[in-house]
Amino acid sequence: xxxxxxxxxxxxxxxxxxxxxxxxxxxxxxxxxxxxxxxxxxxxxxxxxxxxxxxxxxxxxxxxxxxxxxxxxxxxxxxxxxxxxxxxxxxxxxxxxxxxxxxxxxxxxxxxxxxxxxxxxxxxxxxxxxxxxxxxxxxxxxxxxxxxxxxxxxxxxxxxxxxxxxxxxxxxxxxxxxxxxxxxxxxxxxxxxxxxxxxxxxxxxxxxxxxxxxxxxxxxxxxxxxxxxxxxxxxxxxxxxxxxxxxxxxxxxxx
Amino acid sequence: xxxxxxxxxxxxxxxxxxxxxxxxxxxxxxxxxxxxxxxxxxxxxxxxxxxxxxxxxxxxxxxxxxxxxx
Numbered sequence: 068x069x070x071x072x073x074x075x076x077x078x079x080x081x082x083x084x085x086x087x088x089x090x091x092x093x094x095x096x097x098x099x100x101x102x103x104x105x106x107x108x109x110x111x112x113x114x115x116x117x118x119x120x121x122x123x124x125x126x127x128x129x130x131x132x133x134x135x136x137x138x139x140x141x142x143x144x145x146x147x148x149x150x151x152x153x154x155x156x157x158x159x160x161x162x163x164x165x166x167x168x169x170x171x172x173x174x175x176x177x178x179x180x181x182x183x184x185x186x187x188x189x190x191x192x193x194x195x196x197x198x199x200x201x202x203x204x205x206x207x208x209x210x211x212x213x214x215x216x217x218x219x220x221x222x223x224x225x226x227x228x229x230x231x232x233x234x235x236x237x238x239x240x241x242x243x244x245x246x247x248x249x250x251x252x253x254x255x256x257x258x259x260x261x262x263x264x265x266x267x268x269x270x271x272x273x274x275x276x277x278x279x280x281x282x283x284x285x286x287x288x289x290x291x292x293x294x295x296x297x298x299x300x301x302x303x304x305x306x307x308x309x310x311x312x313x314x315x316x317x318x319x320x321x322x
Numbered sequence: 323x324x325x326x327x328x329x330x331x332x333x334x335x336x337x338x339x340x341x342x343x344x345x346x347x348x349x350x351x352x353x354x355x356x357x358x359x360x361x362x363x364x365x366x367x368x369x370x371x372x373x374x375x376x377x378x379x380x381x382x383x384x385x386x387x388x389x390x391x392x
Contacts, residue, residue, distance in 0.1 A: 107326070111333050118337060122344045122358075133348035137357045144361070183368055187361050194357040198350040292365070299326075299372045306379045 073271060080290060081153070087294060088154040088177065089161065091301045092169030099302050106295035113288035120281035128278075137195040139281060143289035144188035149251060150293050151181020152220065156248035159241035168312070171237035172304035173297075174244055175227060178220050180296045184289070185217045200264060208257045209265035216254055219247040233311055326373035334366035 091099065121139035128135040154177030162170035192210070193203040204210065223243045230236035258267045271279045341358045345351050 107329075111329075114333070114337065118340060122341065127348075132350060133345075134350040134353055136345075136348070136354050140357060140361050183364065187364055190360055190364075191357045194353045194360075198353050296369070296372065299369075299376060303372065303376045303379060306376070306383060310379070310383065 070270065070272075081150075084150050084290065084294065085154065085157055088158065088173050088297060088301075089170070091173055091298065092167065096302065099298050103295060103298045103302075106291050106298060110288055110292040110295055113284060113291055117281065117285035117288045120277070120284055125277045125281045126275060131199060134195060134198040135278075137191055139285045141188060141191040141195055142282065143286045144184045144191060146286050147184030147289045147293045148181050148188055148216075149255075150290065151177045151179075151184060151297075152216070152244075152248055152251050153177070154297065155181060155220075155223075155244045156251075159244040162237055162241045163245075168233070168237060168308055169305070171241065172301055172308055174241060175224075175304050176297050176300035178223050178244060179300060180293060182217060182220045182224065183296075184293070185213070185220070189213060189217065205264060207264040208261040209254065209263075212250060212254045212257045216247070216250045219243075219250060223247060233308065233315065324370075324373040324377045327370040330366050330369040330373070334362040337362045 094102070117139065121136055125136070125139075127133050155174045156177075158170045158173035158177060161167070162174060189210075192213075196205075197203050223240055226243060227236055227240050230239060258265050274282075338359050341355055341362075345354050345358070348354060
């Protein structure tokens with residue numbers, strides 16, 4: 068029963084993130100600024116509560132000791148990574164279908180923030196790996212696929228920087244984001260398909276309730292922080308995009 | 323410097339102070355501290371950079387609109 072409820076809640080959060088991300092396209096700047104203020108303030112509050120719960124209130128783990136507390140930033144960073152890449156994927160599909168630049172701006176915002184969380188996940192994972200596995204890095208399938216995912220989306224951002232024509236950039240990078248997203252489910256299932264060093268996903272039923280509560284608060288804090296960053300980054304991409312399209316229009320008119 | 327950047331930096335600093343107050347007595351404290359501090363620095367640096375870039379683009383836009391109006 069607990070797992071079903073958790074699945075429904077996670078699905079609802081994923082749908083909310085996607086709907087919010089895609090609705091940014093039609094939002095006015097003043098509405099985005101208001102949304103940015105709300106999500107920013109809410110994430111600060113949630114981080115304050117989450118850090119207290121994770122570092123002070125939650126008990127020490129029986130076997131792992133205190134190093135498990137890295138989990139409170141390591142696991143939520145993968146939630147942010149998945150949210151970012153999923154947003155980039157859906158926005159890219161919508162761009163290919165509609166050719167609306169707004170979706171391209173959402174895609175670049177999602178990819179950039181997804182990569183940011185991806186890097187945080189890799190660093191915190193390495194720092195957790197050293198006291199538990201004895202190494203910072205090993206070519207475990209989960210770690211390797213995650214690194215490939217980061218390199219793919221870093222490549223996506225580099226590619227965008229090289230393409231000057233807005234239409235070609237949006238089209239080509241959309242295809243890269245769609246193909247790059249294929250790796251996301253592979254990363255998720257890698258721990259089940261190839262059992263090596265990285266553990267499989269834990270169930271909340273096997274974790275002490277205070278630890279679960281602290282983790283959930285931190286996960287919500289990361290999701291809200293993701294929404295804040297997405298709003299700000301989208302606003303930046305849109306303002307720059309409008310400026311660029313205006314310059315192209317003036318150039319064409321000048322010819 | 324922007325208001326958003328300053329708030330993010332203050333919040334990041336508060337989180338780092340909290341980590342340095344709470345964590346040192348724990349087992350493997352060095353790894354926990356490094357993980358939290360690096361995460362805080364990455365988030366603050368990104369939010370700061372976003373706020374600066376956004377502020378610059380908005381100011382350029384306002385300046386251009388002012389030029390067109392005059």
